[in-house]
Amino acid sequence: MTDDFTPTWEDVAQRYGRKIYNFAYRLTGNPDDAADLVQEVLLRVRKGLDSYQPGSFEGWLWRITRNAFLDGVRRKKRRPESALPDGDHHTLGSSPSPDEVLASVRLSDDVQSSLLKLPYEYREAVVLCDVVGLTYDEIAEATDVPVGTVRSRIHRGRKQLRDLLTWPL
Amino acid sequence: MAPLIPDSERRGELFSAYLDGQLAPGEVTEVSDLLDGDADAIAEFRSLMGVRRSVRLLPEFEVPPHLLPDGHLGDRLSAYLDGELVTLEHRRVTRHLVDCSDCRGGLQELDRARIAVRSLPGVDVTTTGEMSAVPAVRHRKRFIAGGIGAAAATALLVGLALGNSDQPAFSLDDLGSRHVARASAEPGFAVLPPSMEVALP
DSSP states (O other): OOTTOOOOHHHHHHHHHHHHHHHHHHHHSOHHHHHHHHHHHHHHHHHHGGGOOSSOHHHHHHHHHHHHHHHHHHHHOOOOOOOOOGGGSOBOSOOOOHHHHHHHHHHHHHHHHHHTTSOHHHHHHHIIIIIIOOOHHHHHHHHTSOHHHHHHHHHHHHHHHHHHOOSOO | OOOSSOHHHHHHHHHHHHHTTOOOHHHHHHHHHHHSSOHHHHHHHHHHHHHHHHHHTSOOBOOOGGGSOOSSOTTHHHHHHTTOSOHHHHHHHHHHHHHOHHHHHHHHHHHHHHHHHHTSOEEEEOTTSOEEEEOHHHHHGGGHHHHHHHHHHHHHHHHHSTTOTTSOOOOHHHHHHHHHHHHHHSTTOOOSOGGGOOOOO
16 A cells, blocks of 8 residues: 555455454454454544544554554453364365365464464564564554564564474474 | 674574565675574574464454445445545545446435435525525525535436436536536546546637
């Protein structure tokens, strides 16, 4: 999305809804929390678009998303108790074989549960990088930290994940 | 004096950033040197690559449909009719109307309701305090300026409502002249999609 373009609320919902949902799901491991976050973010975007000044739209959007997520965490004051297996959800893509499904579910469960064990800052950086697909600069803007800190958090997050994963890489 | 970041930590950061394509130009050479014949470094690089891949391969979920708008124009239809949308938004709505028969139908209904309301006689209060009806045309005068855009929108709608023989024939020339009038009154107003631009004399 170009820097001088202000999208409508519907554009944001259609274009970023899935990314926001997946970001939230991977941070929380909980589809209900992810759905709540999407609603909250879209509400904030709708209110905020009137005062949005064309600039880095992605940075603006992900700051809103992150703040909404953190506000939700503070409100609930609890960590997710368990993550549902990925196989229970409607995912995108073609239909793999049953063995592939089983392997994929086991691996993604392992990765998801390991993600949830990371300190929040590391988990957030890894998810924004590897799930959402932001650059280090965009993550730095969204999380309000220097790029060097982003780089460090992503690496430390991956290093801890490596130690936590039981599935052979 | 010890370095700020331990060598092992820096090496891992460089590998991670390299995998993400986020290194500065000089650092690429550094990564290449680190990997040159160092089995430990190569093992670390591979393990980080595996972790990164496993996170990136996590399945992507569909958003539950009820969380997203249905993609229709909703309350923007009224704003469109009233000529209240800014240029970019107006073009976007026009494009949507070309493809969406549901929204065209909605726009037609809104337009009929709008015309019915605007056709109501106005009310004047006499010096004795009694109210009396005045011709609708007086009541409607104040809508004329803003109504040019609405008329243009309506004309466009008529043109878009393919196969609807109850509606008057759509004329691009007529639409163009209305839009030129609106554009003259309001500099910067551009309601025509690029494919329907009318050359000014």
